[in-house]
Amino acid sequence: MQMKEHKPLIVAFCCNWCSYAGADLAGNNRLNYPAEVKVIRVPCSCRVNPMFVLRAFQRGADGVIICGCHPGDCHYVSGNYYTRRRMAMLFSMLDYLGIEKERTRIEWVSAAEGAKFAATMNDFVETVAKLGENKRLEDLRCK
Amino acid sequence: MQRIGVFVCWCGSNIAGTVDVKAVAEALKNEPGVVFSTNYQYMCSQAGQDMIKAAIAGHKLGGIVVCSCSPRMHEATFRKTASQAGINPYMVEIANIREQCSWVHKDMATGTEKAIILGKAAVAKVNLNTPLTPGESPVTKRALVIGGGIAGIQTALDIADAGFPVDIVETKPTIGGKMAQLDKTFPTLDCAACILTPKMVEVAQHENIRIFSYSEVSEIKGFVGNFDVTIKRKARYVKEDICTGCGACVEKCPMKKIPNEFNLGMDNRSAVYIPFAQAVPKVATIDPNACNMLKNGRCGICAKVCTAGAIDYTQKDEYIEEKYGAIVAATGFNPISMDKFDEFAYSQSKDVITSLEFERLTNAAGPTAGKLLRPSDGKHPHTIVFVQCVGSRCSACTEKGKEYCSKICCMYTAKHAMLTRDKYPDTEVYVFYIDVRTPGKNFDEFYRRAVEEYGVNYIKGMVGKVTPEGSKLKVQASDLIANKQLHIDADLVVLAAAIEPDKSARPLATMLTASMDTNDFFTEAHPKLRPVESPTAGVFLSGTCQGPKDIPETVSQAGAAASKVIGLLAKDKLTGNPCIAKSDEWMCNGCSSCGKVCAYGAITYEEKEFRLPDRTTKIRRVASVNPAVCQGCGACTVTCPSGAMDLNGFTTTQIMAEVDAICK
Numbered sequence A: 001m002q003m004k005e006h007k008p009l010i011v012a013f014c015c016n017w018c019s020y021a022g023a024d025l026a027g028n029n030r031l032n033y034p035a036e037v038k039v040i041r042v043p044c045s046c047r048v049n050p051m052f053v054l055r056a057f058q059r060g061a062d063g064v065i066i067c068g069c070h071p072g073d074c075h076y077v078s079g080n081y082y083t084r085r086r087m088a089m090l091f092s093m094l095d096y097l098g099i100e101k102e103r104t105r106i107e108w109v110s111a112a113e114g115a116k117f118a119a120t121m122n123d124f125v126e127t128v129a130k131l132g133e134n135k136r137l138e139d140l141r142c143k
Numbered sequence B: 001m002q003r004i005g006v007f008v009c010w011c012g013s014n015i016a017g018t019v020d021v022k023a024v025a026e027a028l029k030n031e032p033g034v035v036f037s038t039n040y041q042y043m044c045s046q047a048g049q050d051m052i053k054a055a056i057a058g059h060k061l062g063g064i065v066v067c068s069c070s071p072r073m074h075e076a077t078f079r080k081t082a083s084q085a086g087i088n089p090y091m092v093e094i095a096n097i098r099e100q101c102s103w104v105h106k107d108m109a110t111g112t113e114k115a116i117i118l119g120k121a122a123v124a125k126v127n128l129n130t131p132l133t134p135g136e137s138p139v140t141k142r143a144l145v146i147g148g149g150i151a152g153i154q155t156a157l158d159i160a161d162a163g164f165p166v167d168i169v170e171t172k173p174t175i176g177g178k179m180a181q182l183d184k185t186f187p188t189l190d191c192a193a194c195i196l197t198p199k200m201v202e203v204a205q206h207e208n209i210r211i212f213s214y215s216e217v218s219e220i221k222g223f224v225g226n227f228d229v230t231i232k233r234k235a236r237y238v239k240e241d242i243c244t245g246c247g248a249c250v251e252k253c254p255m256k257k258i259p260n261e262f263n264l265g266m267d268n269r270s271a272v273y274i275p276f277a278q279a280v281p282k283v284a285t286i287d288p289n290a291c292n293m294l295k296n297g298r299c300g301i302c303a304k305v306c307t308a309g310a311i312d313y314t315q316k317d318e319y320i321e322e323k324y325g326a327i328v329a330a331t332g333f334n335p336i337s338m339d340k341f342d343e344f345a346y347s348q349s350k351d352v353i354t355s356l357e358f359e360r361l362t363n364a365a366g367p368t369a370g371k372l373l374r375p376s377d378g379k380h381p382h383t384i385v386f387v388q389c390v391g392s393r394c395s396a397c398t399e400k401g402k403e404y405c406s407k408i409c410c411m412y413t414a415k416h417a418m419l420t421r422d423k424y425p426d427t428e429v430y431v432f433y434i435d436v437r438t439p440g441k442n443f444d445e446f447y448r449r450a451v452e453e454y455g456v457n458y459i460k461g462m463v464g465k466v467t468p469e470g471s472k473l474k475v476q477a478s479d480l481i482a483n484k485q486l487h488i489d490a491d492l493v494v495l496a497a498a499i500e501p502d503k504s505a506r507p508l509a510t511m512l513t514a515s516m517d518t519n520d521f522f523t524e525a526h527p528k529l530r531p532v533e534s535p536t537a538g539v540f541l542s543g544t545c546q547g548p549k550d551i552p553e554t555v556s557q558a559g560a561a562a563s564k565v566i567g568l569l570a571k572d573k574l575t576g577n578p579c580i581a582k583s584d585e586w587m588c589n590g591c592s593s594c595g596k597v598c599a600y601g602a603i604t605y606e607e608k609e610f611r612l613p614d615r616t617t618k619i620r621r622v623a624s625v626n627p628a629v630c631q632g633c634g635a636c637t638v639t640c641p642s643g644a645m646d647l648n649g650f651t652t653t654q655i656m657a658e659v660d661a662i663c664k
């Protein structure tokens, strides 16, 4: 099947203080995860504007994941609480538009959780790969 | 468009092992803006940095992209390199092709492909970078400590010893806080006054410390390094600088029946009073609600007996303004009110008391001169029941008590039980507890001594009801281990009341724009890593206003807060982080959404005059971000419905450009 060949494109927004450091730790420990994952560094998960997520899907991303510090651990005290609520809304709205819930995810990864970062990415890529290409929001004019 | 240089690092074989670095440098040459692209074994080495500097000069580069290890490793290094070469340090972007590429992928083709994409994203971003300059602000080298308990005292002494002036604002007529009311202190049983009063004297005599007692903070403006504070000095009707504290007025005052708050109302004081013998400052204060002269102009005895001429019935509240670089909250705690715990008959019998009252009853300077006597009839109690956790750990009854553990009650109850048995071996002592929590140095040993050496009856179980009957207190309780009901005829019942933050802390936190938890304890900037700082820059936390603590913990936290303050005051200027929020005044509609999400209170609103194209002017309310306070999280940028708020260094267009580059 042609779907099997499809390599999903994943955009991962990681907050600078926990999750980006967690991703670095995964590297330090040489833990593998698919190269389809591309990380964008943001100061805090609360910097992720829903617009960025929409843009990624519009430009052909197959999945978007936002990683931040664990609740209560945000470097900026309460940033990730905003993220959590904001993204819950956005993700269910996207689901309504046909971007399946499995294509969006929010995950708390601390700076000590390199293994969790790698495991999360492996699992996310696998989940998104099963859904095949995202065609829903893709803006073909951009191609 | 910038003139961009790309520098791809091999990191020995760390990167070059799985990424074809030459191919990456080659591929990035074609990206918009890139005028120069190269690769080298170790970019971070001196030779590598020199190469970057030479390229910046030779190719007139305006921005650079380094494809290397994580920005968490060497972003600072390359920013410095850039600024040495004469370009703004914020014109540097790092593509993380080691930790997030070569180290996690095994295959050369995959690694190279991903490295190129990460490089493209960095180029796309740097194209939109703008030079940023960190703001600078001066630091007023003076600290304000609010609250003069042991926490405030220790913090003030440590700051003052480091050479910086400190002011202490204390609402009461004297400093000392709750510790001044205690008798002996666990776990070593030294007397509180013996260890506290020398410190109070040291504060009074310290050349760098000013005490504003009987005063309150009424307004706080400004930000870290530059706070403008208004302090209200309540009229005490006694000239503080003239009063010698001789006490002649106190003796002669005819109004002698005023409940003495220092002894928790268990005895009386006069209308003009000095809270206790070692009070600092040792000056008299006239209680305006009790003084006849102030109420109806009939008396004036104290003015007659004061040979120093310190009494001044015309004194008014005075407001002084002072500048501070740092503010420490040390407002402490209070035992909760027992009004809602009527099952223990606190309001019905004088012989049901709180633990703090018990401290006063055993204190040599207390209402009974240290003899443990029943408040009702002055007789010696033979059976005493201590009830722990009154209002603490009350998850089912939050309208009555507190959900948290007050932390100090297990230990002070063990202390009370032990001291009672030591002084009055004929007394039978019962302690009812849910759990005994003693996780401090020498704490468990202390508690075990109470049980093993002093024969205190510790009973795991709850007291259900206390009923006064004749001169006895009928205590109905359960013993959970023996699984039976107990009935004890007690002479005295002591309630270990939960502690809560001082009621004035909440309005103070609002003035400070410092955050609080649902229990009104101040929150720390980070629960683990920044425990003595408030999220609001320049505001620090000391003592029990941040959470329940005993004295050793309070003092160590007080010292930690002082060291943070010293670190701040030692600076001549504060250099900010330039990656902060900024609002586009033309787009902002003044809706105030951003201010609500900012955890630091960095956003204020001002009415500003705008010139319109038709040459008329209009006054509009717009948001403005204080660069010294903003921490750069970006919460406000996403909240802003008008898209007026943006974050330097992580602008919306920059992040969008990265998304585009990755998804292309």
Ligand SMILES: Cc1cc2nc3c(=O)[nH]c(=O)nc-3n(C[C@H](O)[C@H](O)[C@H](O)COP(=O)(O)OP(=O)(O)OC[C@H]3O[C@@H](n4cnc5c(N)ncnc54)[C@H](O)[C@@H]3O)c2cc1C
Binding pocket: B146, B147, B148, B149, B150, B151, B152, B169, B170, B171, B172, B175, B176, B177, B178, B179, B182, B184, B185, B186, B187, B215, B216, B217, B330, B331, B332, B333, B334, B335, B355, B356, B359, B408, B412, B415, B502, B504, B505, B508, B542, B543, B544, B545, B549, B550, B551, B552, B554
């Ligand atoms: C019954 C009892 C027994 C105890 N026994 C022991 C013991 O044996 N050993 C031990 O280690 N600990 C003991 N403790 C705990 C100890 O009392 C505290 O750890 C300590 O007092 C905390 O000091 P603090 O400075 O944080 O607070 P506080 O002592 O409450 O001081 C706060 C000060 O701030 C002032 N203040 C409040 N609000 C404002 C405002 N808005 N503006 C200006 N000033 C303000 C208050 O008037 C007060 O003077 C006991 C506590 C209790 C209740």
Ligand code: SF4
Binding pocket: B580, B581, B597, B598, B599, B600, B601, B602, B603, B625, B629, B630, B631, B632, B633, B634, B635, B636, B637, B647
């Ligand atoms: S970026 Fe964060 S800290 Fe700065 S003003 Fe916005 S919400 Fe406040």
Ligand code: SF4
Binding pocket: B583, B587, B588, B589, B590, B591, B592, B593, B594, B595, B622, B623, B639, B640, B641, B642, B643, B644, B645
């Ligand atoms: S949220 Fe946006 S529009 Fe509203 S006040 Fe803040 S900057 Fe202005």
Ligand code: FES
Binding pocket: A015, A016, A017, A018, A019, A043, A044, A045, A046, A067, A068, A069, A074, A075, A076, A079, A080
């Ligand atoms: S800094 Fe990590 S989620 Fe806010």
